[in-house]
Amino acid sequence: MAGARRNKSYRLTGIYDRRSREVPFNAEVAEVEVDNPLALDAGEKIVAVRSIRGDPLGRLHAHHQIDEAQYRGGRAFQNDWERAERGPQAVDPTREYVDGTRSREPVTEDQRQAVLRLNRVERELGTDGAALVHDVLVLGLTMDQIGERRAVRTQRWNDYFARRFRECLDRLALIYGFATEGRARRAKQR
Structure with missing residues (x-):
């Protein structure tokens, strides 16, 4: 008795597309x-x-409004902010309960270095630039929302905030080493 004949090869003939079709x-x-x-x-x-x-930096990069160095500088700032942040934390039920207070966890070297870099960023950007970068990269605000918070709601102010934010991203790229001073000068001339 002859075995069943198969038409399909066992070898994979194509590469599978694993992208989602429905969003x-x-x-x-x-x-x-x-x-x-x-x-x-x-x-x-x-x-x-x-x-x-919910990612203003990713949106700007996807629409080619900022370049790769600016994008990576913004991501480095967000990473430092997350490392340095010591906000509310979940209660650890495995730790011993004493008077309802929790002992402070020691500051790690990673957190200390992140805070030092953030301090340098604030010195380089100035108070207004640091606040603008914080509003966009940490809080995720749009230029309209930033204008509302500062009680200026015209398109001219939105354009100013957008231009100032790009200048701050240029500075972040320099601080974190993703760009050189010559590249920043050429971008400023454009």
């Missing part, structure tokens, strides 16, 4: 190129979909 109706997404986590060769890239709905 929620109110989603704001952008395609980005990232390192392939399943790659056999180092440096191989794949296209992924990233949500930019």
Whole structure:
């Protein structure tokens, strides 16, 4: 008796597309190129979909309003802010209960270095620039919302805040080492 004959080969003939086909109706997404986590060769890239709905920095980068150095400088600032922040923390039920107070956890070296970098950023950007960067990168406010907080609601002020924010991103790229002084001068001349 002859065995059943198969028409399909066992070899994979194509590469599978793992991107999501359906997104929620109110989603704001952008395609980005990232390192392939399943790659056999180092440096191989794949296209992924990233949500930019609550990410003003990601939205600016996806719409090509800021360059890669500005984007990476903003992400470095956000990373330092998250490391340095010592806000409300969850209660650890494994720790011994004593009078309802919690002992302070020691400051790590990572947190100390992040605070030092943030202090340098504030000195370099000035009070207004540091507040603007904080409003956009930490609180996630738009230029309209920043104008409302400062009681200025015209388009001219929104344009000013956007231009000033890009200048601050240029400065962040310099501080964190993603750009050089010559590149910043050329960008300013444009």
